[in-house]
Amino acid sequence: MIIIGVENMHKYCFVFALGYLTVCQVTRVYIFDYGQYSADFSGPMMIITQKITSLAYEIHDGMFRKDEELTSSQRDLAVRRMPSLLEYLSYNCNFMGILAGPLCSYKDYITFIEGRSYHMTQSGENGKEEIQSERTEPSPNTAVIQKLLVCGLSLLFHLTISTTLPVEYNIDEHFQATASWPTKIIYLYISLLAARPKYYFAWTLADAINNAAGFGFRGYDKNGAARWDLISNLRIQQIEMSTSFKMFLDNWNIQTALWLKRVCYERASFSPTIQTFILSAIWHGVYPGYYLTFLTGVLMTLAARAMRNNFRHYFIEPSQLKLLYDVITWIVTQVAISYTVVPFVLLSIKPSFTFYSSWYYSLHILGILVLLLFPVKKTQGRKGTHENIQLSQSKKFDEGEHSLGRNSFSTTNNVCNQNQEIASRHSSLKQ
Helix, strand or coil: CCCCCCCCHHHHHHHHHHHHHHHHHHHHHHHHCCCCCCCCCHHHHHHHHHHHHHHHHHHHHHHCCCHHHCCHHHHHHCCCCCCCHHHHHHHHHCCCCCCCCCCCCHHHHHHHHCCCCCEEEEECCCCCEEEEEECCCCCCHHHHHHHHHHHHHHHHHHHHCHHHCCHHHHHCHHHHHHCCHHHHHHHHHHHHHHHCHHHHHHHHHHHHHHHHCCCCCCEECCCCCEECCCCCCECHHHHHCCCCHHHHHHHECHHHHHHHHHHCHHHCCCCHHHHHHHHHHHHHCCCHHHHHHHHHHHHHHHHHHHHHHHHHHHHCCCHHHHHHHHHHHHHHHHHHHHHHHHHHHHCCHHHHHHHHHHCCCHHHHHHHHHHHHCCCCCCCCHHHHHHCCCCCCHHHHHHHHHHHHHCCECCCCCCCCCCCHHHHHHHHHHC
């Protein structure tokens, strides 16, 4: 970051950090313990890779690019000065997120560290936010307790039910030979449903740890209740009730999807969806199953987008028809998600192809037919892409960025966007 300079630092940091992570993952998988999926040094490194690359892009946006070249979200996250070594190490290696994250933006973290998370803002005469007063620091206890209860239930579910419904049974020879197609479909959905609680446990616990330390405050809702979901990584109810591929991705591993959007999707000059899924696969690791899952995910995402664009508007009214549409799309979405992520769980290439061949690659073929038969709205030019990001996380991200402004309270990204932020920061700290 220091040697290369702000013009190209984002490229060098991206290649180096992701390359170093990949080398370590290759070493771990193919030299140490191939086939044994376990939490180890590569987990924290995945989070640090996200932080290093995110910060590099944010500094590049804030210190090199012009404001008119940036999207609203890039402008809010832009870092206007080079961090000190202490700030850099604190952001990357703080105890709250070193093991399981979740990822947060540099400005969110610094705002929290410097005690500016709880300032109330009002619009001044020039239309810019001005700090008026500071509310009493809200207690995270209720949010932490609720999240710990979710952790307990998820862990209990994983240790009891999940172990009795292994995903590997989908490729069992006896099961494949004797089970009917309805049975195969139902077991596929149930086995992948049972595989999710371990992720619910880890991500919710990581969120609770940050909240317990005071980090994660997003502001107040319209009823005046404190919101502690600034860096939440998932929304369980929306995941399980998803009626589209997009809705599932909007609510699953939220911070990683935001990272993919910020560093890849909205900056890609061509095929942003394909590039984003490939980057996601590389970041996750070197198991062949990851690549099969994310390449299948590209096909499923594009096919689902084509179906929604061509058919959804026919089923808005009346409400009974909309309900029928929601039920059908929920079933299709859950089966498609389960079908797509089986290789992610199986990891190796042979079991993954065994599963897909047992299903005759049916959803792959169906996805290709959808793309051939139904037109897909083409993405607008590069500028249009920046303004109309279609990646699954974009809508949630933009809503999150602006929702607190509507509540007249500052978000961590909107307190200090001006170059004078350093002076006001120190004066408020002294007070």
